[in-house]
Amino acid sequence: MLVIALFIALMVSNVPAALAEMEQGYGTVNVHVLYRGTVPPPTEMKVTRDPETCGATISLQSLTVHSPSDGLKDAVVMIEGIHSSGKEQTRTQPMVLSNSKCSFSPHVIPLQTGSTLEIQNLDQIMHNTHITHEIRTFINVAMVANGRPVAKKVANPGLYRVQCDVHKFMEGYVLASGHPYFGVTDERGSAKILDVPAGEHDISVWHERLGQLQTHVTVPPNGEATATFEFHEDGTGHSRRINR
């Protein structure tokens, strides 16, 4: 009897919160990340190991900028200081990291903690996929040719660096988020974060070479907000926001 009473009390007490959430609603954040300035020429490196797979030289370009829009690819955008509200679906589907032609594909992987990272090797040579979270080893695994993929769940949020000790030029990143409100920019420098709870939020962008910028967006219920980030050649940057 007492239990039922308690249960009802709990239900009732939860109703206002649930109502508020419904009223509050969810919106979409459109993000544009731009790079203003000249793009430095790629670094050409002579390949000393496995040239038959990796090619005789490798061209490293950490800035992929769309012309003429100046959109910056592979920047990770993320809502800051937000916790999962429970409404949104979690984004914990497995993410695949491939060793392909002596590079990591995709180059930058954003994912939600709890997701499984699946590492595979498509090359006919051995790679070792060595992923570190700050200084701690996340995994360092030998990926022999034609071997099975290796999967490991990502439990802790933060930036993971992906390397191959045998091919020093190989580099990649995994950005693990504690919530599902993140995205990575496409060729045009655009990303879309869906189902963000309406209200005020901080939003940040991270790029492996250019660093981090942060701004503020107000997400309207069932509407869209836009945040634009600009990285500059001299290392500065700014951002603006538009709410619709």
Place this chain on the structure above:
Amino acid sequence: MRRAHVATAAALLGVIVSVSSLAQAAKPEDTAATRAQGQALFERACLFCHGVTGQGDGPAGWFLGRYASPRPQNFTVGSFKLRSTPSGDLPTDQDLFRTITKGIPGYMPGFASLPETARWQVVAYVKSFYPGFRTETPVPLSLVGAPTHQLAESLDRGRALYTSFECHTCHGIEGQGDGPVAQAGELKDAFGLSIPTANLTRPSSFKNGASLLDLVRTLLTGLDGTPMPSYAARLSDRETDAWDLAQYIRALSAESVP
């Protein structure tokens, strides 16, 4: 006669019971008191290299590798080289106990002379430097049975694996630690210090031990914080491969191994 049997059985039982109670008495509960006792020991025996905060920066720590790897273990990072667990996981208590007892050839003396209980107390204290030990439960990889092939066959298979696993890339074709990547000086540890490649013809210098079982464990787990990767995924396909490769690595040297 019958009485003698009973007496023997009783004695045996007594031995078994006393052994098991000894083992239990040796490993104390991980309590604040245990950690405090471990801390007292740590500060007498370990602080010189590992430092008071366990960051591997003790007053004598720099000289161990000077400008190169290894520096003394930094317990606050959560990466441990010598484990029985999958790559990236924390070591088990037994792993830490084994390292304290045996030491690391070239770099850390073994502390078998400390009473077993004292070593467990140090294990408890060392774990307190990294909060992950409170939330993660390290599970050792299951080590696969025993070698099944005849030695000659095992060596042939091991040699083929040594090639297909590209061990020579770092360790060299003859295993002397002079593979092309090692010679290029490209190998770094987690702290960016250049790290020498193990010379496989000198098993007495193997940090994770040189017995067949030690080698199989190293192949499965890799050495976290170094470029040595785990081959667990590949070796779980064909379990005997680990033993064959271990046999071959041992055969690279004329040194006798305990």
Place this chain on the structure above:
Amino acid sequence: MLYRKSTLLVATGILVIIALSSLAMPNQAQAIPAFARKYEVNCTACHTAPPILNTYGQWFLENGYQLPGTEDGGTTGKKKLGDVTLDDVGKYLAFRLVGNAVRSWSFTQQNPAGVDTGVAQNKTELTFPENFVLFAGGTVMKNVGFMVELGHDVEGGGAAVERGFVSFNNLGAQDLAHVRVGKFDPSAFYSVVTIRQQLNEVGESASSSCTTAFAPCSFNRIGLAPSAFATKFYGLYDRGGSPLSPFASSLYNSGGELGLDVHGRPFGKAWLYQVGVVNGANEPFGDSNKGKDLYAMLRYDYGHSDYFAANISGFVYHGNSNAKVQTQEDVNWHRYGVSARATYQMVDLYAAYAVDRINHVPSGVSGAFDATATGLTIGADAYVTNETLLSLRYDNLDAGGVLEQRKSATFVGLQAKQYLRTNVAVFVRNDVNVRKSEGGETAARNLRNAFFAGIDIIF
């Protein structure tokens, strides 16, 4: 002459063979002597740069050759034979060969005194490395350690037990009291240790008059050794009448004295005490001294993290009739010293200062004798690469003793040591006389420059 030449040839041959054989040694024999082999660690576990100890090595030494925090004497690295445990021979025997292979002196000729003054000369000698030391050390059982060092001085000839003692450790409680009995170096636990120097001691050259007992003695060339530890007085003799070199280490800083001393850390880990009694400096074996020399040392250690360690220490040494003057009268000779050392990553800085006093100047030399002398030694060692060690040392000797003989000296020495392997190093060194511009006809002034090249092998 022929003899000399063949000696040189043989010496060079042996040197080459030793150098080559050590190069051919397997990697892990890189460890220094016995202890490294016993515990299967590199020398860098205990040494900043051999023979200088880091804090871990310091505590290992204090603990009677047992790992700090343990009493492992009975078991580690030993084989069991019934109830007897034995080390492998290689785990308690070790060998060090060190010294200058080439010495080149630039000085003003003045032997006999007054002749050819002002003419700078160069003299280059090839010398067999001057010093072999054979060590045997370890533990015979829990808390009982021993060390024997058999030294061979090539120039002087002959072999002698430089040190040989037994230690009883952790008496009463852990680190309460460790006792050494035998012939030991009193300054083993001081911040700057006499027998652990990067710049080898180079002996003085005495004139021929010095062989007669209690005869006035002059020096052709001064010795190069830490001034803080030196005898500092001109015109002192041992009890047998042999002149004492003002440059040689003595008293508390002697390399080996017969006696007994006690050290420990009962007041927490930071404080080390040491008290001792020795036969007295300059005491020929078997002679009966009028009294024993007493000393006490206190040291404070700091070292927690950040690759940083520092310590400071001070001692009082009370000598009792431990030398004579030319008139064969006894002198009581005391020394008071402070020293400090700091190590941060690749850099090791140290300094030592000592004041020597002779109480009651004997009537035979009164008025012509300075009873106070001081010595200052400041040094730094730094690894500039993994294999290259640079050492710098400044020494100032404010000499005392017979006024008409004594001359103060100031030297700066710089050494570069290259480790070919962990246990084999070659070095070049140059010492400059800072006071050479003062000129003069004494040994302390006529030496301008000294260059050395040598080898240091340990296994």
